[in-house]
Amino acid sequence: MTDAPMFEMRGIAKAFPGVQALSDVSFAARSGEVHALVGENGAGKSTLMRILSGVYKPDAGGMTLDGRPFAPSHPLEARSAGIAVIWQEFSLLPDRTVAENLHLGREPVRGWRLDRRAMREGARAALAVFGEGHGIAPELPVRDLSVAQQQMVEIARALAYGARVLVMDEPTAALDEAECERLFTVVDGLRARGTAVVYITHRMGEIARLATRVTVLKDGRVSAALSHVPPAGEVIAAMVGRDLGQFFPPPAAPGEIGPPVLSVRHAGNAQLRGISFDLRAGEITGFAGIQGAGRTALAMALFGVDPFTVGEVTLSGVFARFASPREAVRAGLVLLPGHRKAQGLMLMQSVRDNGLVSPRAFAPLAGNPSRPPAVDTTGIEELFRALDLRAGDLDAPVRTLSGGNQQKVIVARWLAMTPRVLVFVEPTRGIDVNAKASIYTIMRDLARRGSAVMVVSSDLPEVMGVSDRILVMREGRLVGETARGASEAEVMALATGHAEEVAV
Amino acid sequence: MTDAALPRPRRLSRLLRVNPIWLVLLILIGAIVALNPDFTEPQGYMNFLRRAAPLCILAAGQVFVLTSGGFDLSVGSTITLTVVGASMLLYNNEAATWWVILAMLGAGGVIGLVNGLVVALLRVPSLIATLGTMITVSGIGLMWSGGAPRGYLTDGFRAAGRFMWRDVPVIGLLPAALLVLIGGGAVLWWLMHGTNYGRLLHAVGDNPEAARLAGVPVARVRVLAFVVSSLSAVVAGILLGGFSGVSLDVGTGYELQAITAAVLGGTQLLGGRGAVGAALGGALTLTAIFTLLNFLGLPQPVREVVQGLILISAVALAVCRRDA
C-alpha cells in the first residue's frame, strides 16, 4: 500500500433540477485499500460514483488519477483509464454466453473468425480470480446464472478490462449468506492485487469485515471521513445526523390500531407459499427480507399484478384475491410501485394529469376529464397542497419534478381514490432526506386516519423506523414477526435464517 | 406555489408554442395562391377542402392509434373495402344507401376490433398485426369482387364526397364533404381532448405499465383506439368513393399518408402525445403540398418521393426539437 491516492476527487459539486445532489465532496482511495462509502438512499453516493466513472460531469471540483488531472467526458474514457463500476443493475447481455459477455467489444480473432477457444480460455482465466467451485461455465448463457454468479461475471469483466479502481454498489443486496462470504473473499483478493475498491453498502457488519477507511455522505455532503473503521453507532450517527425519533414520525398509539382490514390466509403463487397475515386499520406493517425473499412479489400479488393462485384473501370480509390492479383499486387497495419512472408515472403528461389518471380511469370514458362529478380537479389540487407538493406549474410535464415530489403525485393519485389499504413499495428510493421524512409523515397520517398501510422496502432502517410491526420474509414465505423496537440484527437473523448474521 | 402564479408569461409562452404546422400551411397556401389566383375563389378553396377531407378524417383517426403507442397500417385496405364493398352491396339500388353505409361502418368496427384485440390481448406488435389485417382485408375485397368490382356507387352514396350546395350565403359554395369533415373532426377532437378517454389514451401511450398499475383499463383503451381509426377509414372511404371510381386501389398508400400527416402535426411516434387539430393541419399541409406539386406540373409519382422525404424530415426535426 502506498500513501499517494490512486484517485482523488476534490470539492465536487453537482446539482440536478430541484436538488443539490453533491456539494464540496472530497473522496479518494489508495491502491490496495477498501474504502467504504456509506450514506442513506439519496445521500449522493451514486451521483459521486457516476461522476468518477464519467457518466456525469461535476459542476465544480476536480479529480486526479495517479496524480494526473482526470476529467473523463465519457464512461468509456473512465473505463479505459482503469475505473470500473459494478452497478446493482448489471450491464450483461442475458442472451449471450459468459465468454461472450467477458469479451464484449474486444473479442479475440484469428483471421476474420472469432477465436472461440481463446474466448473460453480467456473466460476461464478471468474467472480464476474466484478460485475453484464458482460453477460458472464459459458456454452458459448469462440468463441461466444466479444473481451472485452474474455479479462475479461483472467483476471478472471489470478486472479483465484492467480495472485498477473498482466501485461496488451495494454488492450484497441480493446475495445469501454463503454468497456474501464468497464475495468478501473476492474483495480480499482484489485488495491483495492492489486494486482500489470503493465499497458502497448499508450494512455495518460488512464495513467492519472489509473496509480500511470510511466516508459517510449525508444530504450531498461529507459528514464523516475516517481513516479507520469506527464502531457502527458512530457511522449511523454520521449517516442520519439527527435523532431517529425526529426523522421517523412516532408510532401508533395502542388505541389507534383498529380491526384487521385485509386478511390473507394460506395464499401463494409461483413465488410465494403459505402466506397468512392481517393488515390492521391505523397500523403501518413493514415487510423485511433480503432481495428475492418475496417482499415485492407479495405486494404485487395483493395488487393483482401477479395474482395469488391459491389461498384466501379478504378485504373487510369480502373476497379480495384480485386478478388485476384495476380490481384492486376499485375495491380500495392501492400500490405505490417501486420503480417510479417505469411503473408509476406518465412522464410526458402533466403533473395534474398524472394525479388524475386513476379517478379518470374509473369515470365514464366519455365523461368530461376535468369537471366534477366525473373527475374532481379542485380535489386533486387540494391533495397536492395537503401533501406539500412543490411544483411550479401543474400543467408542466411530471418529469420536471424532483423524485420526492413525483412520489407525492402518485400518493395524491391514490388519495383521490380514498383507499382502505395502501401498499408502499420502496417508497423513498432515490429521493432526498427531507422528502423522505415527509413521505414517512404522510404514511403515518394515512394510518392515523384509519387506512391500513403496508411498507415493503430493501432499506431495513426505513422499515424498522416507520413500521409498527415488522413481518420478515425468506424464500417466498413469512418466517417471523417482530414488534417495533426490535434490533436490526434480530430482523436480519430471521431474514437470512442465520442467527449469527450482521450485527449493528 | 400554485398554478395560479404568473399567468401572463405562461400565456405568452403558449402563444410562442403554437404548432409550426399552421405556419407551414399558411406559407404553402400563399404559394398556391401566387401560382393560381383562382384558388381564392370559392370554387378553388372549397374544392381543395373537399379533396383534403378524406385524408383529414383518416389522419385524425390515425392519431388515436399513434397516441396509444401503435401504428394502424390497415386503413388503406379498409378504404378500399368500403368502396368496393359498397358498390357490391348497393348494386345500383338507390334505396339501399343508408343501410349500406351502416353496414360498412359495422365492417370497419369489426376490423378495428380485430386489430385491437390482436394487439392488446395477443400482444402482437401493432405493426405486424395491422399489416396482417391489411393483407387480409384487401384479400377479402378481392374475393368479394372476384378481382373486378361490379356495379357502381349510387348517387346518394356519392353525395357525401361529391355534392356541393351552391349559392350559399357568404361562402358561396358548401361541399357536403366539408360538413362531414367538420362534423367528424369535431367528434374526434372532442373524443381526444374533451373526454376522460382522451386523457387515458395519452396515459396508456406514454407508459402502459404505469397506466395499468394506476387502474386504467389498458386493453379497452387500446382496442377503442383501433376501432376509432378503422371507423375513420370507413368515413374516408365513403368520401373518396364520391370522387374516385370503384377500383381495387382506391385506398392504396393512404395508411402512409395518414401517418405522415399525423407526424407532420407533431404526433409523437410510439405514443404519449397527439393532437387531433394538429393532425388536421398536417393533412391539409400534405394536401397543399400535393396541390402545389400539381400546379408545378410534377408527375404523380414525384408526390410519393416528396412525401417520403417529408416524413423523414418531420420526424428528424421532431427529434431535434425534443433534444434542444
Add this chain to the structure above:
Amino acid sequence: MTSLPSPRRRLRIGPGTILLAALAVYVIAILWSGNTQFLRPGNILGMLTRAVALGITAVGQTIVILCASIDLSVAALISASAVLASVVMGGSTTMIVPAILAVLLLGMVVGLVNGLVITRLRVNPLIATLGMAMVIQGILSAVVSNFAGEVPRSFRSFDSGTVLGLPVSLIFLGLVAAGASAILNWTRFGSNIYAVGGNIDAARLAGIRTDRVIIAAHLLCSLCASVTGLYLAARLGSGAPWIGRDGMYDLESIAVAVIGGTVLAGGRGGIWGTMAGVAIFAMIDSLFNVLGVDAFAKQVLRGGIIVAAVAAYAIGSRRLVA
C-alpha cells in the same frame, strides 16, 4: 436488481417446434387430400425454390432486427433492383456484370442512407425505412410503369439452372444463409450486432461503435434485398416496379424472422430460425396449391396465418418473460 433467473424452466415454443408442427400438418393434409406426389423430392425442392426470394430478403431483415432495427424498404428496393438489372442488361450477356455491380451499388447506397438516417438523424427506423420505401417507389414509378428491359438467357440460369440436380437458386440461398450465419456467429461484427440489439448502452460502454454496427447491418440488409431483385429479374425475365410490393416482402420477411424466433426488440434469434420460418411459409403456399385454394382466399388466409403465428410466439414468450 432485475435479472433474477427464472426459478423454473418453462415450456418454450421454439422455431424447431413450429417447423415440426407445420411439417406434420403439411404431411397429414397432403396424405388426407391424396396428392402424395407432392411429397416426392422433386416437388419438395420446387416448393423450397419458390421461397428463395423471401429467404434471401429475410436473411437481411433478420440481421437488422437482431440489432433492434427494422427495414420496411426492402420491397421497394427489390422492385428497383429488378428493374435496374433488366434495364441495364437489356438482353445482352456482356452487360450482366455491369448490371450486377449497379444493383449492388444501389443496395449499398440505400442501406447506407437508411443507416445514417437512423443513427445520425435518430429517426425511428420504421419511419426512416418507410420514407425510403416511398422515395424509391416514387422514383421507380416515375421512370417505368411496366415491365422494362430484359435479362439475357444466360442470366436466367440464376433461377432455372441446376448443379448436381439441385437448383442453383436454392444453393445460392443456402450459401447466403450460411454466410450470414457465419458472420453472426463467428465474427466480432456479428457479436457486436447481438450486443447492440441486446443492450445498446452496455454495448456502447464496452467500446462498441454502435452507430457503425447499425449502419453496417442496414447495408447488409439492403444488399440482400437488391440480390433478391437480381434473382427475381432472372426468374421473371424482366423487372417491373410492383414485383416487390406484390410479393409483400416487407411484411413476410419480418414475419418469417419473428416466427423463426428472432425477437423484434433485438438481441435474440438467428438465421437458421428464419430459414425454418421460410420453410413454413413455403409449405403453407404449397398446401394452398394442393388444396386448390383460390388466389384471393389465399391472400386472406395468409394475413391471418402470419398474425396467428406471431401471436402463438408472443403468447409463448410472454410466459417466458412474465
